[in-house]
Amino acid sequence: MLGDVIAALRTGRPAAARVARAGPWAQRFAPVPGASGFHVVLAGTCWFRPDDGDPVELRAGDVVFLPDGHGHVLADAPGTPVTSAACDPAAPRPAVEPPAEPTAVTLCGAYELDRAHPLLRHLPAAAVPAGPDLRAAADLLAAEIARPGPGSAALVPALLDALLVYLLRTHLTATSPALRDPVVAIALEHLHRDPAHPWTVASLAAATGLSRAPFARRFTELVGRPPLAYLTWWRMAVAARLLRTTDAPLAAVARRVGYTSEFAFAAAFKRHRGTPPGRFRRESPPGSAPPPDRSGPYPRGS
Known part of the structure; x- marks a missing residue:
């Protein structure tokens, strides 16, 4: 993970x-x-x-x-x-x-x-x-x-x-606490391994061996957001990486992160990132060189 x-x-x-x-x-x-x-x-x-x-x-x-x-x-x-x-x-x-x-x-x-x-x-x-x-x-x-x-x-x-x-x-x-908790750690592994899967709170709970309500409470408390909110966050993070680093069509990116509709994916991405995926890609074209030095205050060698 x-x-x-x-x-x-x-x-x-x-x-x-x-x-x-x-x-x-x-x-x-x-x-x-x-x-x-x-x-x-x-x-x-x-x-x-x-x-x-x-x-x-x-x-x-x-x-x-x-x-x-x-x-x-x-x-x-x-x-x-x-x-x-x-x-x-x-x-x-x-x-x-x-x-x-x-x-x-x-x-x-x-x-x-x-x-x-x-x-x-x-x-x-x-x-x-x-x-x-x-x-x-x-x-x-x-x-x-x-x-x-x-x-x-x-x-x-x-x-x-x-x-x-x-x-x-x-x-x-x-x-x-989230990574030390075996139930939440299993759920996170599932979400990271297959973000395109049509996960529900019930299916995640079943994968961890808990019932739905106790699992949702435990995940939300330890991760800081509900399971499906975390899934959306992770899907958008994966999509942003794919948009930055590949030239895959938007429809293909959408499928990789669990959206069967390019329109639904674009709406979710804009809602989450504040910009449409096409514009995000244009501002971060695949293969673009990184800024000359974005290391913040950490010095180079002396």
Whole structure:
């Protein structure tokens, strides 16, 4: 399911940087709604200072995940004044020689999302220890950024996507009641695996082994919207990805997401996205290059 979410919601190209720092330092990262970001501490120590919480000390192997672009500061100590403002993505970045003996080496990155997934909304920024899979993905990505070679342009986005899957798996399984609940998790798997199926609340309930009313209450409480409202949201997310990335006719896109009528699909898409599918496609033509740098405040390498 997490792979489906990433494929459907991520737009543009993810960005990442390996950053080495020494001496007193504090970097401000402004809030970026609609983006998910992360920091992985590869070596040394530093402090994560969220805008809405207490400072947290990070050591090698710790990971901070920011599901919805939360504002924060990364620093060498809890009280160090901010020494550099958040990066302006449009401004040129001068080359910076990394320190010979850094006190902290971090891997940071950002993903631009088309729409925040309901399970990501209102999740707090969190620092978590990196498990072996997450750390292995981070090490591979850091090495590829530090020593790029043939194929790096293809490898880095793929590794970033893999890292995001591990981040979501770690964060959501620890914080999301929906994914920890076996009934709701089964229902979500069904909806993601076959969004074109004519699902009803009754058929979803039967697939999970519950009766209709208890299932609907449980799903709505844990996901934040009723089952069929979530299904419509997911269908429109899949349709948006197909419109952005393929030249499939609108009728074919409609069938892929469960609409037998192109007219009904177009009406639902406009109601959900605020623009007709044809215009949406024209504004996001298949194969179009991503913006030059939509990584928000997350810096490139230093």
